[in-house]
Amino acid sequence: MTDQLGAVLFDMDGTLLATEQYWDQALVELAAAWGHRVSAAALASTAGMDLPGALDVVGRDVGVDRTADERAGDAERVLARVTELMATSVSWCPGARALLLACLGDGVRTALVTTTDRPLVTLVLEHLRADLGTEPFEVTVCGDEVPARKPDPAPYRQAMAALGLGPAECVVVEDSLTGSRAGLAAGCPVLVVPAGQGLPDLPGLTQVRTLVGITPDTLAGLLQAAPV
Structure with missing residues (x-):
């Protein structure tokens, strides 16, 4: 066949x-740095999304509105954290x-x-x-x-x-x-x-x-x- x-x-x-868990962990840590806690439902909905889309979901979930420059920094921070986690093992x-x-x-x-x-x-x-x-x-x-x-x-x-x-x-x-x-x-x-x-x-x-x-x-x- x-x-x-x-x-x-x-x-x-x-x-x-x-590896989805690494993205989730990085997004949780980002929201915590903003002083908020992202919901499990919001994290689940980011599966398969690109990073800008995931950041939008997290921002809406916790009620944070970021500037374009802040969003760029957020993306760099998340990507760096995921890279650090993946470098150890997958x-x-x-x-x-x-x-x-x-x-x-x-x-x-x-x-x-x-x-x-x-x-x-x-x-x-x-x-x-x-x-x-x-x-x-x-x-x-x-x-x-x-x-x-x-x-x-x-x-x-x-x-x-x-x-x-x-x-x-x-x-x-x-x-x-x-x-x-x-x-x-x-x-x-x-x-x-x-x-x-x-x-x-x-x-x-x-x-x-x-x-x-x-x-x-x-x-x-x-x-x-x-x-x-």
Whole structure:
């Protein structure tokens, strides 16, 4: 069945890697520096967002209005803190490592499509290469390399173009509504492990609790079941 699966396009934070918690920690610390406490619901809603969007959510949640210069400083502070945390270690989400290795072992092409910018992704990829002993992705598309970020389909379309494949041959694996909408808008079936978000039922979207037990055959089956 995997012959029908051209490639798997993986999101990074919260999908493959338990790095979403680092962004959450940095945002919590930022709000605390403002003298406030951000709500769990607000943090959950930032999953899949770019950093400016996440800062907007936190600011609204705690009732803080920042100037453009202050927002720029806030973004630098959050990014520096996340980089510090990721430099120490990154850990896999349940089932993610096994699924990625199964794709590589079966000859299924893989791409990483993330809202995170290239410098931080480069750091993460060093961890993954050391852990896996191989290059995990044929293509990587980062947030600072696309004309528009998720939920716009541009990142996934760019990855497919780099692979020379179309949406009928690719499955997207995500953890957020933002990323899922991007994958669906690009024309791909999407498998999502919701990161504390309630996701609506959408055509082409399959929700699972974890990636444990998910295989390339599982993903190939989503292509067969995809709406025409």
